[in-house]
Amino acid sequence: MSVVAVSPVSVRERWHPPLVWLAVAMFALVLFAAGGMVIDHRVITGLPAWDKPAKFALSVLIYAITWAWLIPQLSKGRRLAERAGTVAAALLAVEMVVIVVQVARGTTSHFNVSSPLNSALWYTMGASIAVVWVATAVISAVLFRNPGPDRARSLGIRYGSLLSLLGMALGFLMVGPKTGQHDLPRTISGAHTVGLPDGGPGLPLLGWSTVGGDLRIPHFVGIHALQLIPLVVIALELLSSRVGVLRDGSTRATLVTIATAAYTALLGVVTWQALRGESVVHPQALTLVSLAAVAAASAGAVTWVVARR
Template sequence: MLNANTANSFSKSYSYKLLITPNIANDKVSRLFISCTLFLLGTLVLFFIINAFDTRLLDGMPVWHKPIRFGLSFSLHFITLTLLSQLIADHYRTKYRFAFFAYVAAISLWVEYGYMAIQASRARRSHFNFETEFESLMYAVMGVGALFLVAVTFVLGIMIWRYADKNPSGLRIGAIMGLVLGSVLTLITAGYMSSNVSYIEHRLTNTPNIAPYLGWSRVSGDYKPAHFIATHMMQLLPLIGWWADSTKWGQRLSQKIGARTIVIIATLLLTILTAVLFTLAINDVPLFPL
């Protein structure tokens, strides 16, 4: 058994090396995740430049804001996959089970993000668009792609739980909780939002009454805030675990209640926040009312 000082020292070293001085393995899955990240960062630069000159609006926002928002979110997603997949040994990361989900997620990214860019260039919606047969088909295709983009994080969380070092670090429990619970809550919020006929037909209207850059409605309940928190639990909880392991204030608190306890409390708070935001949306209450 590790004593408290030894455990804290190990956790600090373990977390610091992964997030501050990461040693990314040179295997096919790690290279794939890095390639996706670089692709996203490159297209983001392009989209920011285009956005500076394209003055067209869609649903009250500049047409390129949606690809930019998704590009930022996808970049965080694949950076997270790149870093946290290093917690498991190479032979687990590259074996068929995880590699399959990694490659399908990458294909899903390219299809979904590419279609968003095409629709932005046409000043047309990519999501919740049933105006033509092709756009209805592509919305369904993006739904399947989104499922795989979430599935790869869920599978990685399970693999970290089963195969990563059974150390006492906050990063490890944060990675497991963030990837697994974040994936489940993302599927719940996104699934309900995409299948709610009333939301699609009546609340998603062409209106300028939205929160700038976020695209959240200010006149009716919107499921996007709950979806946002659920999705980014995948980054927030590992970061909180890293904070508990590696920073001065985090280590002081960890010595009192433990890094795992810190992560569990954060998990409960973020889950409650997601539930509150989801309840507001169900009751048609905007998060930032006019």
């Protein structure tokens, strides 16, 4: 059963081809980068050189598969969404080419303005990311014009798309000169880490700072809401065969709204934590109290909805 209203299309038309091809290319790049991490022992900003291409390729793969499946299900404004999806696929490919080229050259791709070539590649990638955001916003707007047969499913996809757009936008907090980068000549303009230079101690593979705030965390949490919020919908539907109260569609829709509110609050907390320069693995009491408040409020809301039914 579809998440949104499905137009009468053939099986071949049920996937968006450019995004599918992008997903295939990203799958191949994940495998290639994994091999690179084994045989190439170079280190860039404290991580294996091919770590970044692997992470970005996996994230783009998830993005591409999600929208490649959703776009053909739209009945209203489908052609506009298809065009926006094609633009997003092309410019995500540009971003990944820049990342791979810079790794092959043994240097960083993000924030690198150390030479005319590095600056050109970074600004090309930055412009591509901005256009991808606009294209995703267009697809999300079309998605809102296509109500689905099940309210909880529709809400899950809509909420997920909005939070994903917010997560993508949070990436722009990393752009621009940070502390210590205002001196000329400048080689780096922007940073993942707050209050410290990039490349310090970090979590294995992820690279998220263990000694300071890291803006990649809210960026990651927000972007993948498009996958995680619908997973809540799927979980509720699976549980409905055993939990009678979940068989009611309005109850599932309310619970999806509560889950989204909790996820949004979590996104706010991790963004606030990063901007304060606080490590994700060493949260202060204020952060822990905030997370506990989100958990308590969410549990209370769920209890109230279930008890009322």
